[in-house]
Structure formats: C-alpha cells, structure tokens
Amino acid sequence: MQQLGKLVAVETQMVMLTATLPPSEEDELFRRMHFERRQVRIFRAPTARSNIAYRVVRVEKERKRQEVEATVLAMVQQKVRKYKSGKIVVYGNSVPKVKGLAEKLKCHAYHHHAVGKASMLEEFMGGKQRVIVATSALGIGVDVPDIRCIVHIDWPFSVLDYAQESGRAGRDGERSEAIMMVQDGEQRAADDKQGEAEQRLVRAYVEGIDEAATWRGEV
Structure with a gap:
C-alpha cells in the first residue's frame, strides 16, 4: 500500500x-x-469466507510455556485425526518457536531463511507431509486447496496478515477452521501502540464474526 x-x-x-x-x-x-x-464507489464482498469457522481458544495466563505448547500439540494431533486427508498449517511469529514446534510435530519448519522451501511446499501440497509449521513467509500466493485447519499460536502482525494466513484454509470451498490460540491477558509491548491497535482489530475480526454463526453463512 x-x-x-x-x-x-x-x-x-x-x-x-x-x-x-x-x-x-x-x-x-x-x-x-x-x-x-x-x-469512490465501493463493491465489497465479505472479508471472511462462509466456509471457514473462526474461533479463539483461550489458554489460562498462569500456564507455563511447556503446558501451552502441549495444548497446541494436542490440538494439532486432534485435527489430524479429524481431517483424514486434509492439511494443517500452524503459524508462529518467531523462527525459534516455529522450529521448536515443528521438531515436536515431526514436520517441516517453513520460514524466510529455511533451506529447501520449494521441496517443503511440494511435499506439503502432495500430501507427503500433512502438517507444516510456518512464519508469515507461508502466506500470500500459497494456494493449497485442501488445507482444513489454520492454527495461530501468536497474534498475527496485522489484520491483513491474519486475513491472508487464515485465508489459506478451505480454498476448495469445503468447511475448514481458523483457530487463534491466545493466553488470557496476552499483550504486546506496552510501547507498541500500533501493535496493540492491530491486536484489537484482529480480535474483533475473529470474535465479532464468531457471534454470527458456527459456520459463516453470513457476516
């Protein structure tokens, strides 16, 4: 822009x-x-897609990092069982976090400096690997039709990032999920005013829509 x-x-x-x-x-x-x-004359379709269920999963603030990580692992494994052949993307903001979670899930860690990104994406698209953990490097321009679940383990950097990343789900029109996992009271740095504003907008994007319907027939 x-x-x-x-x-x-x-x-x-x-x-x-x-x-x-x-x-x-x-x-x-x-x-x-x-x-x-x-x-300006504006023609606007809904920003959120009706075949994607958006929801926030809150984790107690007092829980330790290892416990939160275990919750993420359990959720991803449950989604793998639920979607027999569909794919799952887990988004994190930092490369160390992405690498650590990918190691535990025994899948690829996709980030800007990763070696062999093309082969990672090829294996993911072909179904050899059904789960991938990524930073925002796996966002714009990635069109994998059968991604069934997007899980964010950090606040996205902006509303546009969230729209791009959650929009990877359900490209084939089938029902899919976009899940935001956040710890209660989680905030960015106090001096990051723009970041705090973006965080509120992302929360409104998810929670405001979430009041409409379990599956988004209307926005």
Whole structure:
C-alpha cells in the first residue's frame, strides 16, 4: 500500500481490486491515494469466507510455556485425526518457536531463511507431509486447496496478515477452521501502540464474526 500514492500522477480512471482489505483499512487506502470517500464507489464482498469457522481458544495466563505448547500439540494431533486427508498449517511469529514446534510435530519448519522451501511446499501440497509449521513467509500466493485447519499460536502482525494466513484454509470451498490460540491477558509491548491497535482489530475480526454463526453463512 505504501507505493499506491504514486498512481495518482497517472490522472486517469482507476479500478482497484483486492481480496483482503478489511473495512478498517479503507480510510488508510483513501489517504494514501489522496481520495475522498465520496469520490469512490465501493463493491465489497465479505472479508471472511462462509466456509471457514473462526474461533479463539483461550489458554489460562498462569500456564507455563511447556503446558501451552502441549495444548497446541494436542490440538494439532486432534485435527489430524479429524481431517483424514486434509492439511494443517500452524503459524508462529518467531523462527525459534516455529522450529521448536515443528521438531515436536515431526514436520517441516517453513520460514524466510529455511533451506529447501520449494521441496517443503511440494511435499506439503502432495500430501507427503500433512502438517507444516510456518512464519508469515507461508502466506500470500500459497494456494493449497485442501488445507482444513489454520492454527495461530501468536497474534498475527496485522489484520491483513491474519486475513491472508487464515485465508489459506478451505480454498476448495469445503468447511475448514481458523483457530487463534491466545493466553488470557496476552499483550504486546506496552510501547507498541500500533501493535496493540492491530491486536484489537484482529480480535474483533475473529470474535465479532464468531457471534454470527458456527459456520459463516453470513457476516
């Protein structure tokens, strides 16, 4: 979005398309494009997809890191049993956390500096590995049709990241899940005001939708 303002110099009619821009980011888009809202006609489909169940799983704040990790492992293993042939992606924010969890799950750890990312993705897409643990490096542009469950073990960096990552699920139109695992009271650094705002938006994205229906027939 940072480069979009340069398009204003073209001085011609524009059609702008995006699959993930949430309503909360529209004003920022208009600001960067030097548009006023009255100048723009918007056609919007729901940001969340109706075949994905979004939910938050809260973990008690007092639980130790090892206990939280054990909860994640148990959940992933349960989803593997539930979805007989579907795939599961677990997202974490740090490479050490991703590597550690992947080792316990005996699957690939996919991140920006990982060696052999292409072969990892090939094995995952082909079903040789049904589970993969990844950072946001596995996000935009990845289209694996039968991902049945996305699990976030950290707050995503932004609403757009969450939309991209959770949107990897159910690309074939089948029912799928996007699960956010958070510890009660979990917050980012107190001086990260933008991060806190993004965190609230992600929570609203998940929990606000969650009130509508178990499966998202409407948003």
